[in-house]
Amino acid sequence: MSRNKRYAMVVDTRLCVACKACVLACKGENAVPDGYSRDWLVEEVRGWFPHLSAENRSERCNHCAKPPCVAACPTGASHVEDGGAVLVTHDKCTGCKACIASCPYDSRYPHPDGYVDKCTFCLHRVHAGRLPACVEVCPTFCLHFGDLNDPESEVSRLLRGRKSKVLHPETGCEPNVFFLT
Amino acid sequence: MSGVTRRQFIKIGAATAGAVAVGSGLTTRWWGLDGDPVANPGTDGDRVVPTFCELCFWKCGVLAHVKDGRVTKITGNPAHPLSRGRLCPRGTGGTGLLYDPDRLKRPMLRRDKRGEQVFEEVSWEEALDFTAQRLLNLKDRYGPESLALYSHGYGGSWFKHLLKAYGSKNIAAPSYAQCRGPREVGFQLTYGSTLGSPEVLDLENSRVITLIGSHLGENMHNTQVQEFATAIDRGATLIVVDPRFSTAAGKAKYWLPIKPGTDLALLLAWMHVIIAEGLYDKEYVDTYAIGFDELKEHVRDKTPEWAWTQTTIAPETIVETARVIAGGRPASLVHPGRHVVWYGDDTQRSRAVAILNALLGSYARRGGIFVPSQMALPAYPYTAYQGHPKAPPDRPKDQGYPLADEVLASGLCMASIPGTASYDIKGWLVYGTNLLMALPQPERTKEAIQALDFIAVVDVLPAEIVGWADVVLPEATYLERCDDIDNPPWKVPFAAVRQEVVPPMYDSKPGWWIAREIALRLGLSDYFPWKDSMEYAMQRVHAAGYDCDVLRTTGVVVGKARPTTIEDGLVPKFATPSGKIELFSQRLKDAGFDPIPQFTPPDEPPAGHFRLLFGRAPTHTFGRTTNNRFLSEVYSQNELWLNAQMAAELGLKDGETVVAVNQDGVRSQPIRLKSTQRIRTDCVFMVHGFGHDAKGLRFARNRGADDSRLVTRIKTDPIMGGTGMSVNFVRVEKA
Numbered sequence: 001m002s003r004n005k006r007y008a009m010v011v012d013t014r015l016c017v018a019c020k021a022c023v024l025a026c027k028g029e030n031a032v033p034d035g036y037s038r039d040w041l042v043e044e045v046r047g048w049f050p051h052l053s054a055e056n057r058s059e060r061c062n063h064c065a066k067p068p069c070v071a072a073c074p075t076g077a078s079h080v081e082d083g084g085a086v087l088v089t090h091d092k093c094t095g096c097k098a099c100i101a102s103c104p105y106d107s108r109y110p111h112p113d114g115y116v117d118k119c120t121f122c123l124h125r126v127h128a129g130r131l132p133a134c135v136e137v138c139p140t141f142c143l144h145f146g147d148l149n150d151p152e153s154e155v156s157r158l159l160r161g162r163k164s165k166v167l168h169p170e171t172g173c174e175p176n177v178f179f180l181t
Numbered sequence: 182m183s184g185v186t187r188r189q190f191i192k193i194g195a196a197t198a199g200a201v202a203v204g205s206g207l208t209t210r211w212w213g214l215d216g217d218p219v220a221n222p223g224t225d226g227d228r229v230v231p232t233f234c235e236l237c238f239w240k241c242g243v244l245a246h247v248k249d250g251r252v253t254k255i256t257g258n259p260a261h262p263l264s265r266g267r268l269c270p271r272g273t274g275g276t277g278l279l280y281d282p283d284r285l286k287r288p289m290l291r292r293d294k295r296g297e298q299v300f301e302e303v304s305w306e307e308a309l310d311f312t313a314q315r316l317l318n319l320k321d322r323y324g325p326e327s328l329a330l331y332s333h334g335y336g337g338s339w340f341k342h343l344l345k346a347y348g349s350k351n352i353a354a355p356s357y358a359q360c361r362g363p364r365e366v367g368f369q370l371t372y373g374s375t376l377g378s379p380e381v382l383d384l385e386n387s388r389v390i391t392l393i394g395s396h397l398g399e400n401m402h403n404t405q406v407q408e409f410a411t412a413i414d415r416g417a418t419l420i421v422v423d424p425r426f427s428t429a430a431g432k433a434k435y436w437l438p439i440k441p442g443t444d445l446a447l448l449l450a451w452m453h454v455i456i457a458e459g460l461y462d463k464e465y466v467d468t469y470a471i472g473f474d475e476l477k478e479h480v481r482d483k484t485p486e487w488a489w490t491q492t493t494i495a496p497e498t499i500v501e502t503a504r505v506i507a508g509g510r511p512a513s514l515v516h517p518g519r520h521v522v523w524y525g526d527d528t529q530r531s532r533a534v535a536i537l538n539a540l541l542g543s544y545a546r547r548g549g550i551f552v553p554s555q556m557a558l559p560a561y562p563y564t565a566y567q568g569h570p571k572a573p574p575d576r577p578k579d580q581g582y583p584l585a586d587e588v589l590a591s592g593l594c595m596a597s598i599p600g601t602a603s604y605d606i607k608g609w610l611v612y613g614t615n616l617l618m619a620l621p622q623p624e625r626t627k628e629a630i631q632a633l634d635f636i637a638v639v640d641v642l643p644a645e646i647v648g649w650a651d652v653v654l655p656e657a658t659y660l661e662r663c664d665d666i667d668n669p670p671w672k673v674p675f676a677a678v679r680q681e682v683v684p685p686m687y688d689s690k691p692g693w694w695i696a697r698e699i700a701l702r703l704g705l706s707d708y709f710p711w712k713d714s715m716e717y718a719m720q721r722v723h724a725a726g727y728d729c730d731v732l733r734t735t736g737v738v739v740g741k742a743r744p745t746t747i748e749d750g751l752v753p754k755f756a757t758p759s760g761k762i763e764l765f766s767q768r769l770k771d772a773g774f775d776p777i778p779q780f781t782p783p784d785e786p787p788a789g790h791f792r793l794l795f796g797r798a799p800t801h802t803f804g805r806t807t808n809n810r811f812l813s814e815v816y817s818q819n820e821l822w823l824n825a826q827m828a829a830e831l832g833l834k835d836g837e838t839v840v841a842v843n844q845d846g847v848r849s850q851p852i853r854l855k856s857t858q859r860i861r862t863d864c865v866f867m868v869h870g871f872g873h874d875a876k877g878l879r880f881a882r883n884r885g886a887d888d889s890r891l892v893t894r895i896k897t898d899p900i901m902g903g904t905g906m907s908v909n910f911v912r913v914e915k916a
Contacts, residue, residue, distance in 0.1 A: 054431025
């Protein structure tokens with residue numbers, strides 16, 4: 001359907017207040033079981049009193065362009081779906097956890113039903129023309145989702161206009177979740 | 182995802198039942214595994230019901246998604262002006278309240294001493310008859326004024342009405358004297374109007390935002406946080422005054438880690454600079470304000486150098502920030518805060534905030550404080566209340582907080598200790614407020630309860646106060662009931678409906694039903710002529726000329742925007758005695774108080790002690806949500822923030838369990854230490870609402886520590902009776 005798309009998320013760390021509405025919205029939307037979550041918050045404070053700085057990041061699977069989890073998956077359950085989203089086909093997953101070990105971002109968890117689960121970029125919503133649940137709920141407007149292959153998309157414009165970074169670029173996984181700093 | 186997953190198939194195979202599974206058609210599924218990689222969790226539900234939230238008191242419009250009779254998720258209602266389609270974590274986690282297994286399920290009568298938490302489940306008939314009989318007894322013996330209602334939450338309106346019909350004016354909420362009361366009085370004195378809730382702040386258009394102890398982002402009022410983020414995104418400059426490096430401080434250009442209790446000195450010094458350097462809005466002040474000359478004289482000696490000795494903020498920082506604040510005017514907002522009962526000088530500090538905003542000309546200005554409009558909604562045509570109830574006994578006999586404009590919850594509690602007030606309170610009706618955490622000095626609250634003839638509690642969860650009730654009346658949650666229409670003053674006039682999303686679970690009942698059933702038993706049926714709350718609400722909507730069906734379908738009707746600022750064409754009016762902004766308050770002077778705020782230095786901590794500060798986490802509303810599994814999963818317990826250097830000196834390590842012991846020897850529950858650079862060396866901080874000990878709260882019980890039990894001392898605001906609570910000191914020990 002959208003083979004020429006490159007889905008990405010852009011997180012504006014200046015706006016995020018680490019409230020975790022994204023975590024709860026994801027859990028509700030995707031019926032994530034108790035004790036697990038597909039997204040999470042990192043509050044990083046640097047410096048010494050009173051010279052401090054803070055960065056808040058809403059983090060999730062980076063939907064890497066070179067996903068080690070897909071390479072590690074023995075059954076083909078972990079795969080690259082349209083738009084570059086990395087998904088797990090539940091029925092094909094044996095729950096061996098090789099993908100969990102291979103992910104540099106610790107973004108996967110073993111679902112109690114026996115498969116490995118993770119952020120899907122809410123593709124079931126995206127395919128219906130909606131935004132991922134975390135993006136929709138965010139009360140600080142810090143989350144953005146869209147197609148990086150479209151130069152006019154909001155995510156493209158934000159990345160052109162602002163300084164950004166990805167997490168652990170040294171892994172060479174080429175993450176598709178970007179953080180505006 | 183009906184049928185058997187592969188994982189289960191493997192398990193079944195191992196259990197030698199494989200033949201059954203293969204025979205059931207799983208083989209075809211086995212080879213068709215690539216079918217649906219983008220699984221739809223199906224949480225959109227088969228119907229969506231708009232209503233408004235009650236996880237806090239902002240009352241955002243929400244959409245409840247229902248599938249097979251179960252609420253699957255809650256999302257923001259895009260049409261509602263307060264949520265604009267977005268929600269905070271608490272609102273999103275509302276299903277955790279609805280499906281909380283610890284909910285109060287059936288009415289109960291106490292079967293042991295108060296506080297022992299021993300109850301027997303009874304029928305509604307028995308519970309209501311018992312309640313009504315006790316209320317009739319109270320009225321006969323002591324008069325109707327002997328009954329007090331403490332109420333927090335929108336469903337409380339039915340009980341307020343009940344109390345007035347019964348003949349008592351003793352209706353109070355801790356949200357006044359234990360929260361925003363001093364701010365409202367300070368602004369009322371200055372501008373002739375209060376800020377209300379939601380606060381009438383146009384944050385999104387502010388160019389400079391100054392927060393004083395207000396930790397937006399951790400304090401998660403949805404619209405306000407949305408506007409705060411929008412302002413930051415638009416390049417607003419942020420100045421944060423806080424002893425703690427709050428989330429907001431992390432976004433600030435200027436963080437001023439002020440010595441606790443000295444904010445008023447900083448405010449006076451800022452005024453000094455802004456007036457001395459001629460940076461104030463002269464035309465605005467000349468047009469709208471009185472008392473400028475007195476103010477100028479008053480702050481003449483409140484120099485940055487003077488303030489430095491009090492606040493520990495360097496004079497050059499005070500001067501620089503004063504210029505930044507003035508540079509953004511009139512879209513420069515000095516945020517008035519919400520929970521402001523800190524040091525007992527809170528009305529005067531709020532006055533100083535109000536006066537500073539006046540110097541900036543930010544009242545009735547875009548990016549400042551706006552003048553709201555409200556949707557006209559006629560009151561239900563009730564029978565007039567009979568009799569002339571006595572004035573509340575919430576003020577001490579000799580000196581009486583002359584400028585309080587609401588009843589003091591703490592005062593009614595005091596008046597329940599016999600002989601302390603103009604007359605005794607003998608019965609309590611408690612709706613939705615856990616007074617043992619909401620009021621300071623919980624031991625005194627317990628003493629007051631023990632002296633009562635009768636106490637009934639209406640609540641959803643078995644909070645601590647429930648354990649002290651004679652009768653417990655389990656209310657349905659906000660998702661299971663219809664309440665009054667909400668039409669607060671805001672940027673646009675609107676009216677929102679709360680309606681039943683799913684029927685009440687267990688044997689819980691909506692508040693309106695409980696209040697009405699009690700009223701019928703008290704012979705007050707004339708006051709409850711409607712058959713249910715929806716009939717009542719729709720009568721009001723219909724009388725206002727709006728379409729009830731539309732309202733119930735969309736959840737909200739929004740009226741036409743009217744001018745809210747001078748820029749929009751508004752001509753501001755001030756309901757003060759002078760008809761102007763009162764920089765100098767004759768009312769205060771006449772009542773024997775400083776007509777312009779004076780700073781009094783706070784007490785110093787005893788040796789080895791730290792001032793105890795408390796605040797909020799974005800995932801929780803006081804102690805009301807700490808038993809919510811969804812919210813507790815992401816924030817399960819509070820921590821005691823202590824400066825890392827101090828922790829090292831005390832030999833304490835980050836993450837270890839400690840105890841805070843206050844100046845009166847009261848010990849906290851064990852709490853995890855957060856050894857951090859993010860707080861001054863002279864204070865500690867914890868999030869309020871943890872440390873529950875009620876037996877029925879299985880998730881929240883024994884998680885973290887309760888700050889309120891450490892609040893054994895208060896400093897009462899002499900102007901309006903607010904209970905300043907940040908006046909306690911603790912030492913920190915290994916647990």
